[in-house]
């Protein structure tokens with residue numbers, strides 16, 4: 322079967338947006354939004370539509386739809402919008418168009434963009450300053466995801482939409498895969514640590530599952546080369562995606578606090594928020610440009626007490642999931658949130674391939690990626706590289722650090738950062754020589770500015 326035919330059979334996912342005419346408010350009251358929701362619900366079946374996510378705002382709607390053909394989307398939208406227009410005109414005693422022309426639609430091409438799109442849709446009312454948190458908004462599918470009930474629940478999605486089928490075999494994914502972390506290296510380190518041989522693993526599904534769990538726990542499931550991984554483990558790529566997918570979905574609504582591990586939907590509980598608030602600094606320092614290549618340093622904590630312990634856990638004891646809590650905490654601060662929104666590119670301080678192999682993840686990348694997803698800012702991981710593995714900076718004094726770090730970073734694809742406002746991310750700031758050396762390299766690409774965000778300042 323040709324690829325195009327297969328694609329049509331398996332369906333596609335569309336992000337659909339429909340706006341009120343002249344950007345007018347077309348859902349003035351909760352009752353109006355309810356009406357629209359009920360119309361959607363009513364016609365999904367008839368038009369062969371699976372609604373993955375939605376948000377009904379005051380003057381527009383966002384829908385994420387899985388369907389076989391774009392025609393079905395057109396028919397569905399025509400019906401729902403048409404019925405709503407009649408209702409609206411009657412209720413408010415008006416005539417004429419309610420919606421602005423044809424709806425806009427965009428095909429979603431990868432699982433990653435699917436998650437980003439769901440998040441984007443749910444964040445709409447937060448960005449419009451209607452509510453503080455996604456869950457406070459009544460007319461979006463966020464609650465369905467969180468409680469796993471309703472037409473847009475994860476349960477529905479898993480049962481009715483075969484995402485593997487939709488996104489499987491897409492060429493660009495293979496292209497993307499080539500740039501990912503080498504699965505063999507990660508696997509070898511794991512086998513060595515657990516003292517098992519490749520043969521033992523190959524013959525035991527449970528060992529394989531343990532290994533996959535370990536990958537997810539360390540947050541590298543998205544970055545590992547899955548083509549390679551499926552070959553190594555002898556698991557079909559379809560099944561591998563399916564297995565790794567389960568937790569990716571729950572990551573949309575994380576359910577434990579990363580710090581105290583109590584049950585919590587935000588990944589950070591009230592008690593721990595208060596605890597962090599007591600010690601948080603939210604410091605902003607302007608740098609002396611005679612000595613530094615970046616303009617501003619933003620730090621959240623001082624590197625001491627239990628913060629120090631948390632960061633060490635995060636860095637060395639494989640508790641990589643704490644980063645979710647940290648990022649949630651950072652974004653709760655209004656001032657910092659506004660500042661972070663002003664950048665257009667986020668770049669994590671890279672670690673060397675060797676270190677990545679040992680640790681299995683780059684702690685700065687985990688923070689950077691999460692921030693980029695929440696803030697909808699471009700994450701750039703293909704311009705700054707660490708080409709040498711050096712002595713750990715923490716073992717050296719200030720002068721030695723400066724020497725040690727020189728010429729270990731390399732800039733590639735420099736055109737992509739030209740004129741950009743860059744936020745460089747690291748976990749701990751001590752003498753600043755690491756981020757300064759990174760900034761020095763980034764400067765070559767002529768960005769508009771470079772600022773640095775770290776979790777803690779020593």
Ligand SMILES: [Zn+2]
Nearest residue numbers: 578581590593
């Ligand atoms: Zn907690």
